[in-house]
Amino acid sequence: MTEPSDHEVASAADGTERRDELVAAVRDHAGTVARELALLQGGDYGQASFGTDDGEWTVKYEAGDLEYLRFEPRSGRETYVVSTKQPPDPEDLAEAMADYDAFVAAFNEHVASKEGVLDDVSMDVPEVASTADAVAERDRIVARIREVCDAMADQLHRYEGGDYGTFAARVDGSRWELKREGSTTSYLRVGGEGGIYLLSQYQPPSAEDVRDHVEGFTGFVDAFNDRVDEVESDLSHVTL
Structure with missing residues (x-):
């Protein structure tokens, strides 16, 4: 009969606690991105993708709130950094977070590209004929x-x-x-x-x-x- 091992089982509490802290911070920060994106796109529902050197980020929102934030690296599997389902794997989260700043920069560039796009649009239109x-x-x-x-x-x-x-x-x-x-x-x-x-x-x-x-x-x-x-x-x- 095999005797039970005297080794202690390692606790995952520290790793998951840190992961949950990061996910909560990203949810809050990316939620701002989602709200700004909803304002820019003019609707309560939608999504948009932003490319970086290391991959592609997709923001999806519903009723103006962040539904998910997904990172797809150039190689490897996609990671739902924020979602309504299970939290991400800590290693996958770490890989995604290394590119998070680049994602925010790509979003900011997208917003900047829309500024002034309507400056030359004229409202000198004909009078509406009466019926x-x-x-x-x-x-x-x-x-x-x-x-x-x-x-x-x-x-x-x-x-x-x-x-x-x-x-x-x-x-x-x-x-x-x-x-x-x-x-x-x-x-x-x-x-x-x-x-x-x-x-x-x-x-x-x-x-x-x-x-x-x-x-x-x-x-x-x-x-x-x-x-x-x-x-x-x-x-x-x-x-x-």
């Missing part, structure tokens, strides 16, 4: 279309009865549909399902859509009048 006249004309035409459609809806309500109804007609190959609620227009649509709403309970049509379909609306009203004439003609032959 007031086009919108006013659009609204005038749409109001007239609604007035006519409400008159049609009122006639349909009288003739058909009921609280809801539609009238549809094809004009120059396009399907027009008026849907009413009582004597009021719910919508006027051109083109069937997925078509263009010249009238709706939501947003107004674009000026271009009004321009493209205003002539077709005249044909739609003519189709409605023709339908009314047909109904009157049919009824005129009814005798009681």
